[in-house]
Amino acid sequence: MTSPDTTFSAPERTHLRLGFVALSDAAPLAAAALRDLGARHGITIELCRQPSWAAVRDKLLSGEIDAAHALYGLVYGVQLGIGGPQADMAVLMVLNRNGQAITLSRPLADAIDAGASVKQALRALGRPPVLAQTFPTGTHAMWLYYWLAAQGVHPLRDVQSVVIPPPRMADALVEGALDGFCAGEPWHAVAQARGAGRTVAYTSEIWPDHPEKVLACRRDFAALYPNTARALIRTLLDACAWLDAPAHRTEIAGALASKELLGVSRELIEARLATTDGGAARALPVRFFDGGAVNYPRASDGLWFITQYRRWGMLNTDIDDAAIAASVNQTALYREAAKAAGIAVPGEQRAATFCDGRVWDGGDTAAYLAGFAIGA
Known part of the structure; x- marks a missing residue:
């Protein structure tokens, strides 16, 4: 039997x-x-x-679930009340980095392989391409918009952007309802295996080692049950560390294949869950832990999403963006849990160079936004 951890007081909630x-x-x-x-x-x-x-959003807000594996941008969209209900939210930790992609239909992918630019291939359709993402303020919408703009394609004017749940993406591409999509795996592997399209870009090419899914809850849950929140962070840190081993990625791929979880063949899951690039030379592998370098909920990462909402006209109110990010990202709770686990906490600042050469370091957001040629 596993001995209980007595570093903190007992969790207020145990299930x-x-x-x-x-x-x-x-x-x-x-x-x-x-x-x-x-x-x-x-x-x-x-x-x-x-x-x-x-x-996920609705059940977090209603209390039907306590916490969730959630899109980073979903948390911020709810916090800011963009396109739906507003509630004070909390990011407890980052669960992974990288591991997402953009897949286009076979004709579009073939045209790009033959030397056409993305802009040329999309324009050759003779109509606005229909491209799907998974949530209006989510990571996939932001990766897709950023990538398109970097290719000279305006994501709000030149493209019809639609929202589809991830498990429906491959089916919609097969049915011809989409020209492409941005989502997580294994749905790109599924679409490719079914001959409907090919992956043309990996999100790690857009922002190398970008934050992706987070462990999210309502802010009042973290405030009412701090011992529970710390216990949950410790538990997920243990899980992320376990996933660092290549053999464990293979093992979890088999578990994820079950109909209760993903309902997709182990082979398709495992190929793009590997600790290497899975044969995609341009892609950085999905990262879950790396000694804790993955997991710190850096406030500047959350602030980046707010800059993109402003870029695309989704947020126009005069608020203190940095203060919002500092209130959402539960860095103190994370630090306490990480310290108890003996896990190093990375620095607050992290500069990243994006696919268009722009550098984000969490600094002057007004200057950063002013530097984009394409925006709302």
Whole structure:
């Protein structure tokens, strides 16, 4: 029997319902639940599969689930009340970096392979291309918009952007309802295996080692149950560390293949969940831990999403963006949990160079926004 961790006081809540969407990067939640990694921290985990990110949002807000594997941008969209209900939200930790992609239909991918630019290939359709992402303020919408703009394509004027739940992406591409999509795995691998399209870009090419899914909850949950929140962070850190081993990626791919989790063949999941690039020379592998370098909820990462909402005209109010990011990202709770686990906490600042050569360091947001040639 696992000995309980007595570093902190006992969790105020011992059974937690965690929401997730059928994606390979739900692996930390799956590992935590299937291996009962919460036992030593005094909690048990119940996985609650959701059909869409909107369902994750709604059930977090209603209290039907306690926390969730969530799009970074979903948390900020709810915090800011963009296109839906507003509530004070919390990012407890980052669950993974990289691991997303953009897939286009075979005719478009073939045209690009033959030497056409992305802009030329899309224009040759003779109509606005229909490209899907997974949530209006989510990471995939922001990756898709950023990538298109870097190719000289205006994502709001030249493209019809639609929202589709990740598990529906491959089907929609097969049916001809889409010309392409940005989402997480394994749905790109599924679309490619079905001959409907090919991956033309990886999100790690847009922002190398970008933050992707986070462990999210309502802010009042973290405030009312701080011991529970720390226990949950400790549990997911253990799960992320376990996933660093290549053999464990293989093992979790088999578990994720079950109909209760993803319902996709192990081979398709494992190929793009590997600790190497899975044969995609341009892609950085999905990262879950790397000694804790992945997991710190750096406020400047959250602030970047706010800059993109302003760039695309989704946010026009005069608010203190940096203060919002500092209130959402629970850096103090994370630091306490990481210290108890003996995990180093990275620095607050991290500069990143994007695919268009722009550098984001969390500094002067007004100057950063003014530097974009394409925006709302």
